[in-house]
Amino acid sequence: MPDQPTSPTNGTDATSPADSQWPLWEVFLQPPKGEAHEHAGSVHAVSAEQALQNARDVYARRGEAVSIWVVPSASITASTPDDMGPFFDPGNDKPYRHPQFYKVPRGVRVF
Amino acid sequence: MPISAQPGFVSYLLRLGDDRLVLGHRLSEWCGHGPILEEDIALANVALDLVGEATLLLKLAGETESAGRNEDALAYFRDSTEYRNALIAELPKGDFGFTIVRQFFFSVFSLLQMQALQRSSNAELAGIAAKAVKEAKYHVRHSAQWVVTLGDGTEESHARAQAAVDELWRYTGELFLTDAVEQEVASAGLGVDASTLAEPWHAQVEEILRRATLTVPPVSYMQRGGRDGRHTEHLGHMLSEMQIVARSHPGATW
Numbered sequence: 001m002p003d004q005p006t007s008p009t010n011g012t013d014a015t016s017p018a019d020s021q022w023p024l025w026e027v028f029l030q031p032p033k034g035e036a037h038e039h040a041g042s043v044h045a046v047s048a049e050q051a052l053q054n055a056r057d058v059y060a061r062r063g064e065a066v067s068i069w070v071v072p073s074a075s076i077t078a079s080t081p082d083d084m085g086p087f088f089d090p091g092n093d094k095p096y097r098h099p100q101f102y103k104v105p106r107g108v109r110v111f
Numbered sequence: 112m113p114i115s116a117q118p119g120f121v122s123y124l125l126r127l128g129d130d131r132l133v134l135g136h137r138l139s140e141w142c143g144h145g146p147i148l149e150e151d152i153a154l155a156n157v158a159l160d161l162v163g164e165a166t167l168l169l170k171l172a173g174e175t176e177s178a179g180r181n182e183d184a185l186a187y188f189r190d191s192t193e194y195r196n197a198l199i200a201e202l203p204k205g206d207f208g209f210t211i212v213r214q215f216f217f218s219v220f221s222l223l224q225m226q227a228l229q230r231s232s233n234a235e236l237a238g239i240a241a242k243a244v245k246e247a248k249y250h251v252r253h254s255a256q257w258v259v260t261l262g263d264g265t266e267e268s269h270a271r272a273q274a275a276v277d278e279l280w281r282y283t284g285e286l287f288l289t290d291a292v293e294q295e296v297a298s299a300g301l302g303v304d305a306s307t308l309a310e311p312w313h314a315q316v317e318e319i320l321r322r323a324t325l326t327v328p329p330v331s332y333m334q335r336g337g338r339d340g341r342h343t344e345h346l347g348h349m350l351s352e353m354q355i356v357a358r359s360h361p362g363a364t365w
Contacts, residue, residue, distance in 0.1 A: 022147065043149050046260065053253055054149035057156050 024073040025051035027058075029065035037069050045070075119295035121176045122195065123302050124236070125185070126292075126338060127224075128168035129196035132186055133346070134217055135161030136353050140204050150207075153253060157214065160246040167239045187357035191346040198337040199282035201346040208261050208271035213279055215254035219315050220286050220308065222247035227303035236301065255319045262323025269324065276320065277328050284333025287312070292338075 022044040028037035040059045045051035051070040060068060079087055138158035145151025169182035180188075199217065204210050225247055228240035261272040287309035296302030317327055336342065357363075 044147055045149065047256075049256055050260070053256065054153065056249075057153040058149055061152075061156055 027055040028069040030067035124172035132165035134200040212275035218250035232300035
C-alpha cells in the first residue's frame with residue numbers, strides 16, 4: 001500500500017456514503033464492581049450520551065453491568081491480519097520469555 | 112371501611128394504571144418499526160417498563176376494589192368508556208418525533224407524580240412508586256436527549272418536533288386537572304393532587320424545549336375528558352387490537 005496516512009477512521013468509517021448508519025461505538029461493560037470492563041459489542045449513535053443510552057438498552061437492560069464505557073470505534077487503532085507474523089510469531093521461538101521453568105512455591109495460588 | 116377502600120382511591124389507581132397501560136401499548140407499536148435497531152429496543156424497553164407499572168397498579172386497583180377483578184380483567188375486559196387514562200396517552204403513535212415529544216411530556220409528569228407517591232400512606236402504592244421512579248428517571252433522560260437531538264437537529268427534524276409540540280400541547284393540561292378524586296386521595300395522604308405538579312413540570316419541560324430550540328405554543332384551549340371516560344375515537348381502535356386475544360379466548364393461559 002502506498003504511503004497512506006493511517007487515519008483513525010480507516011476501516012470503520014461510518015460516515016462513508018456506503019454506510020447509511022450512524023457512527024459506531026464500542027461498548028465495554030463492567031460485570032460486577034471491581035472487575036475489569038469487558039468488550040460487549042457495538043452500537044450506533046450520534047452522540048456519546050446516546051451511545052451510552054443505547055449500550056444500556058441493548059447490553060445492560062437485564063442487570064448485566066454496574067458500569068458502561070463507550071468508545072468511538074473510529075478511535076480504536078487495531079492490528080491487521082498482516083501484522084500477525086511480525087507481531088506475534090517472534091515470541092514463539094524464545095522459550096525463555098515464558099516463565100514456565102520456575103517451580104511455583106507452595107502457598108502461591110496458581111491461576 | 113378501611114381508608115384504602117375508598118372508591119376514590121380505586122378511581123385514582125385506575126388513572127395511574129391506565130395512563131401507563133395505554134401509553135405502553137402505543138409505544139409497543141414501534142416494536143420492529145423503530146428508526147434504528149438500538150432505538151427500537153429502547154422504545155420496547157420503555158414500553159415494557161410502563162406495562163409493568165400498569166400491571167402492579169391495576170392489580171392494586173382490583174384488590175382495593177374487592178370486586179373480584181384482577182389486573183388482566185381490568186386491562187382486557189373494560190371498554191373505552193371505563194378507561195381513565197389522560198387523552199395524551201391514547202393518541203396514535205404518529206411519527207418518531209411525535210412519539211418522542213409525547214414520551215418526554217409524559218415521563219416528566221410521571222417522574223414528578225411517582226416521586227410524590229413514594230410518600231403515599233398506602234405502603235403498596237409507595238413501593239410501586241419507588242420502583243417507577245427509577246424507570247421514569249431513565250425515560251426522562253432518554254426522551255429529553257431525543258427532544259434536544261431532534262429539535263436542535265436538521266431543518267426536517269426540527270419542523271417535525273415543533274409540529275409534535277404544537278399538536279400535543281393542548282393535551283398536557285389534562286394531566287394536571289384536579290377534581291373530587293384527586294382531592295380525596297390527596298387529603299387522605301394516599302395520592303397527590305395532580306394540579307400541584309403543573310409548576311415543576313412546566314419548568315422542566317420548558318427548559319428542555321429551550322435547549323432544543325423549540326417554541327412553547329401559546330396556551331389556548333386544553334383538551335379533557337379521559338379522566339371521566341370520555342375518550343378520542345383512537346382509544347376504541349387501540350383497545351380492540353389490544354383486547355382481541357383475551358376476549359376471543361377467555362381464560363386462556365400460556
